[in-house]
Amino acid sequence: MQELLARRRNGILLGVLVFLQVLMVGQQIQDRPIDARLRYWSSALFMPLQRAGQWGLSGLSGVWSGYVWLVGAAAENRQLDAEVSRLRLENHYLQQQVVHVSARAGLDEFRASLASRTLPAKVIARGPSRNAREVFLDRGREHGIEPGMAVVVPAGIVGKVEAAYGASCMVVLLSDAEAGAGVVLGRSGAPGVLRGTNGVLSRLDYVPPHVGVAVGEQVYTSGLDGVFPPGMPVGEVVSVETTTEMHTIAVSFHADLDRVREVAVVLRTEHEALPDSVRRILARLPGPPETDVEGELRAGGSLDGPADRVKRTYESALQAQQKTIGLLSGRPPNFSAAADSLRAARGEISGAPGEAE
Amino acid sequence: MTAFGASRYRASQRRLRLFQVFATAVFVGLLGSFWQIQVVDHERYREQARQNRIKTLPIAAARGNVLDRHGRSIADSEIALTAMIDAANTSAENLERIASGLDLDIERVWRTLQDASDYGRFEHIVLKEDLSQRDLAFLQARRHAFPEVDLVEGMRRRYPAQQVAVHATGYIGKASRQELAMREFLLLDFGSEVGKSGIERQYNRWLTGTDGRLQFLVDSVGRSIETVGEVDSVPGNNLRLTIDLDLQAVSELGLVGRKGAVVALDPRSGEILAMASGPSFDPNQFVAGFQDADWRALNSDPATPLLNRATQGTWAIGSVIKPVIGLAGLQAGVAGPDFTAHCAGGLNYGGHYFRCHKRDGHGTVALVEAIAQSCDVYFYQLGVKLGIDVLGRYARLAGFGERTNVDLPDEAPGLVPSVRWKVRSSLQPWRPGETVVVSIGQGAMAVTPIQAAHAIGGLAMGGVWHRPRIVSDDQMRLIDPDYEPPRPRVATIDREHLATLREAMWQVVNGYGTGRQARLSGVDVCGKTGTAQRVSNELRLRSGRADFEDDAWFVGFAPCSSPEIVVAALLENGAHSYYAAAVVRDLLQVWLLNRPPASLTDSSKTLAESFAGLP
Numbered sequence: 001m002q003e004l005l006a007r008r009r010n011g012i013l014l015g016v017l018v019f020l021q022v023l024m025v026g027q028q029i030q031d032r033p034i035d036a037r038l039r040y041w042s043s044a045l046f047m048p049l050q051r052a053g054q055w056g057l058s059g060l061s062g063v064w065s066g067y068v069w070l071v072g073a074a075a076e077n078r079q080l081d082a083e084v085s086r087l088r089l090e091n092h093y094l095q096q097q098v099v100h101v102s103a104r105a106g107l108d109e110f111r112a113s114l115a116s117r118t119l120p121a122k123v124i125a126r127g128p129s130r131n132a133r134e135v136f137l138d139r140g141r142e143h144g145i146e147p148g149m150a151v152v153v154p155a156g157i158v159g160k161v162e163a164a165y166g167a168s169c170m171v172v173l174l175s176d177a178e179a180g181a182g183v184v185l186g187r188s189g190a191p192g193v194l195r196g197t198n199g200v201l202s203r204l205d206y207v208p209p210h211v212g213v214a215v216g217e218q219v220y221t222s223g224l225d226g227v228f229p230p231g232m233p234v235g236e237v238v239s240v241e242t243t244t245e246m247h248t249i250a251v252s253f254h255a256d257l258d259r260v261r262e263v264a265v266v267l268r269t270e271h272e273a274l275p276d277s278v279r280r281i282l283a284r285l286p287g288p289p290e291t292d293v294e295g296e297l298r299a300g301g302s303l304d305g306p307a308d309r310v311k312r313t314y315e316s317a318l319q320a321q322q323k324t325i326g327l328l329s330g331r332p333p334n335f336s337a338a339a340d341s342l343r344a345a346r347g348e349i350s351g352a353p354g355e356a357e
Numbered sequence: 358m359t360a361f362g363a364s365r366y367r368a369s370q371r372r373l374r375l376f377q378v379f380a381t382a383v384f385v386g387l388l389g390s391f392w393q394i395q396v397v398d399h400e401r402y403r404e405q406a407r408q409n410r411i412k413t414l415p416i417a418a419a420r421g422n423v424l425d426r427h428g429r430s431i432a433d434s435e436i437a438l439t440a441m442i443d444a445a446n447t448s449a450e451n452l453e454r455i456a457s458g459l460d461l462d463i464e465r466v467w468r469t470l471q472d473a474s475d476y477g478r479f480e481h482i483v484l485k486e487d488l489s490q491r492d493l494a495f496l497q498a499r500r501h502a503f504p505e506v507d508l509v510e511g512m513r514r515r516y517p518a519q520q521v522a523v524h525a526t527g528y529i530g531k532a533s534r535q536e537l538a539m540r541e542f543l544l545l546d547f548g549s550e551v552g553k554s555g556i557e558r559q560y561n562r563w564l565t566g567t568d569g570r571l572q573f574l575v576d577s578v579g580r581s582i583e584t585v586g587e588v589d590s591v592p593g594n595n596l597r598l599t600i601d602l603d604l605q606a607v608s609e610l611g612l613v614g615r616k617g618a619v620v621a622l623d624p625r626s627g628e629i630l631a632m633a634s635g636p637s638f639d640p641n642q643f644v645a646g647f648q649d650a651d652w653r654a655l656n657s658d659p660a661t662p663l664l665n666r667a668t669q670g671t672w673a674i675g676s677v678i679k680p681v682i683g684l685a686g687l688q689a690g691v692a693g694p695d696f697t698a699h700c701a702g703g704l705n706y707g708g709h710y711f712r713c714h715k716r717d718g719h720g721t722v723a724l725v726e727a728i729a730q731s732c733d734v735y736f737y738q739l740g741v742k743l744g745i746d747v748l749g750r751y752a753r754l755a756g757f758g759e760r761t762n763v764d765l766p767d768e769a770p771g772l773v774p775s776v777r778w779k780v781r782s783s784l785q786p787w788r789p790g791e792t793v794v795v796s797i798g799q800g801a802m803a804v805t806p807i808q809a810a811h812a813i814g815g816l817a818m819g820g821v822w823h824r825p826r827i828v829s830d831d832q833m834r835l836i837d838p839d840y841e842p843p844r845p846r847v848a849t850i851d852r853e854h855l856a857t858l859r860e861a862m863w864q865v866v867n868g869y870g871t872g873r874q875a876r877l878s879g880v881d882v883c884g885k886t887g888t889a890q891r892v893s894n895e896l897r898l899r900s901g902r903a904d905f906e907d908d909a910w911f912v913g914f915a916p917c918s919s920p921e922i923v924v925a926a927l928l929e930n931g932a933h934s935y936y937a938a939a940v941v942r943d944l945l946q947v948w949l950l951n952r953p954p955a956s957l958t959d960s961s962k963t964l965a966e967s968f969a970g971l972p
Binding site: 182191192194195328333 | 425427429430431433436438458490491493494495497498499500501502515517518519521522602603605606607609610611613874935936937939940942943944946947950951
């Protein structure tokens with residue numbers, strides 16, 4: 001019997017439940033009030049089940065209806081995203097067009113103001129490596145481009161054409177460590193050579209150590225390199241370290257070499273008297289020095305040494321007295337002051353002539 | 358399988374086998390090549406690769422500075438940039454572009470490369486030194502195009518722009534083929550700089566440093582990546598001269614627009630205080646490198662600016678010889694107080710009339726007056742009495758006719774004529790009239806300005822002649838620890854005779870003599886004037902040519918009683934000796950201003966008291 005019960009337990013339990021249900025239905029059909037106790041117990045027994053069932057059914061219903069709604073919203077979202085992207089692209093394109101038109105207009109204005117003959121060009125590619133210091137332009141040999149030509153923008157010089165192909169050319173930017181340009185300092189007119197560093201700043205070398213250099217000083221092309229037209233803006237001195245033998249000068253470029261798009265290639269170089277368009281860009285800055293750089297170089301090649309100073313001192317004494325060595329008439333030249341000043345310079349006597357205690 | 362199919366199968370099998378054989382052969386060949394490259398020729402390729410990866414550049418050693426006696430720099434070195442080329446890795450097209458950009462003569466560049474290759478040099482050949490800002494800008498803007506060119510920091514010799522002590526200091530330049538073959542320069546490399554003249558040449562070894570070298574790792578196109586080795590250069594030694602820049606400067610200002618020389622010595626030691634020669638030249642041109650045309654122009658300039666007239670040029674000394682002839686007369690017992698000559702403006706001798714510079718004559722004069730007034734007739738007669746052999750002996754005693762052995766190169770010996778010399782040089786006998794002209798420092802007699810200063814300085818010192826030198830004994834001991842100062846040449850001369858000569862030379866300046874222009878307040882100056890004819894007076898007057906004008910001399914020393922300085926001034930075509938005397942006066946003024954006050958001579962001291970101090 002126990003074996004039978006154990007084997008048919010589920011069937012028996014189901015039968016009992018059906019039987020009870022039939023009883024209860026029968027009771028309701030008889031329209032007799034259910035015993036309160038039975039109602040209480042049946043409520044206590046079935047209400048949690050009913051509540052759980054209700055909750056499950058309503059949950060399922062909510063999930064289902066939410067799912068259906070979500071399917072529609074996602075589709076709508078995708079559509080809106082696409083629209084936003086399209087509008088963004090359009091906006092970007094229009095902005096680019098504005099920049100392009102404005103840059104082109106600026107470049108055209110700039111080109112028109114240059115004495116040098118130039119050709120407009122666009123940057124169509126950059127060097128393959130991440131730190132590439134070269135760009136490719138959409139102009140080449142068939143447009144008259146040759147290696148060695150300067151590439152400039154209104155803000156300043158950019159680089160030099162290193163190789164020219166049929167319809168394109170490669171330009172090495174000034175920031176390349178192997179690139180350089182002959183320059184002059186705006187304040188003193190002292191010449192120097194600008195060299196790239198593969199970084200955002202460049203080095204200004206070979207400025208004579210006796211020349212004063214200040215942070216903020218402007219740097220212009222000297223034209224001595226035979227590549228860049230003289231008088232073009234280059235950059236600004238951002239740091240100076242000076243020893244008795246040399247300056248260590250860092251210069252920032254005015255032209256944004258990493259983002260340059262519209263450029264002018266200088267086909268024939270002329271001396272540039274800083275154009276108005278450039279002056280507007282560099283509103284607060286002085287123009288390039290008006291000095292003859294070559295002349296200055298010739299005249300100031302070497303500084304006087306001690307021997308020069310000694311000879312000049314005696315020569316000046318003669319000139320001041322309007323006399324010469326070996327004069328026959330009148331009093332011979334008087335070298336007392338000259339000799340005293342030179343002895344003072346050697347530290348043999350204290351103080352210069354004429355100095356009183 | 359049909360017969361046709363079997364045939365195709367066999368054919369394809371054959372082709373497959375052939376392909377296998379071919380592929381095997383290719384692999385065997387490749388393996389063989391790898392073996393050859395990696396095993397057999399391993400060392401060779403490794404060395405080549407190392408050389409390709411490592412670039413060596415020289416670090417130029419600074420040449421020692423040349424200083425004056427107070428330590429002031431006369432010649433120094435400054436940092437300059439040099440363009441060097443790797444000839445093995447350039448092309449004719451590049452070379453032409455580089456030469457054009459650096460303003461170089463392409464033919465000269467080719468010659469340089471050829472010369473370098475003759476010495477087995479193909480890299481680090483100096484293309485241009487002391488690059489200008491234009492050169493630097495040109496090269497820096499084309500580094501990509503010319504990777505074979507390196508910019509190297511070198512040391513550039515710098516001489517005073519005012520051309521100070523040019524001939525004494527000399528100049529440096531690239532060693533020539535002949536110099537590289539010399540024993541002295543055997544260790545030098547092609548392109549090395551050596552002293553070419555003056556001090557630079559004489560003390561080249563002391564001044565020259567030892568170059569260092571810098572080694573870089575380079576990429577495939579020769580661009581430097583990093584420094585992998587460095588050997589520092591060793592600078593040359595400084596050289597302190599006996600030159601005093603104050604005196605040197607004034608000497609040179611005295612020669613502005615003139616041809617001539619000024620030499621100032623300390624007769625007590627032989628130290629050269631000033632040595633100027635005019636016209637001068639800019640030695641910096643030799644450092645920068647001459648264009649052929651410039652070099653030809655300088656070398657063929659009729660004014661001979663490259664000649665150091667102080668030591669390398671010889672002239673007739675004129676009447677400056679008279680104290681020496683007087684000494685000969687005194688020592689020979691001929692020119693005693695009782696020996697006088699009557700000067701009526703000239704002397705007939707040997708059928709020829711020899712004029713005195715004073716046409717109306719000096720009257721009767723003895724030795725002191727004859728020297729003071731430079732009476733030619735007196736010395737004609739004295740010379741004839743002594744004879745050329747005695748004149749020659751005393752002239753040589755004073756140092757004429759042989760090099761002073763000053764420590765400067767290419768000194769001229771000058772000439773004291775003799776009977777033997779005349780016969781040897783011209784196969785002609787000595788004529789008595791020649792003795793007459795030699796006795797007033799003319800004719801064949803030829804001296805250098807440094808000999809003139811040396812001779813009169815030695816006389817002023819009482820017959821003690823110190824070898825002139827431009828580097829002091831102290832400096833020489835630094836150069837050579839075994840250095841022994843040269844002993845002075847000492848002659849036994851009667852003190853009274855020396856006093857007579859000194860009195861005569863005092864009278865030249867301070868009395869009734871011909872050298873009054875040299876008179877100076879504050880110190881007694883003694884000296885002797887000289888005017889040497891270049892051509893006969895008749896021809897000079899007739900032609901009116903400036904280059905026929907007489908040469909003017911003055912040799913003076915001060916203080917008379919205890920000489921500390923002797924100065925010889927020669928003005929070519931100077932016409933009158935008083936111009937030379939005035940130059941010496943101005944030089945002595947500067948010497949006096951710079952002289953320590955304690956050693957000032959009391960100019961009020963009588964001559965007799967001064968002579969008492971003679972050695």
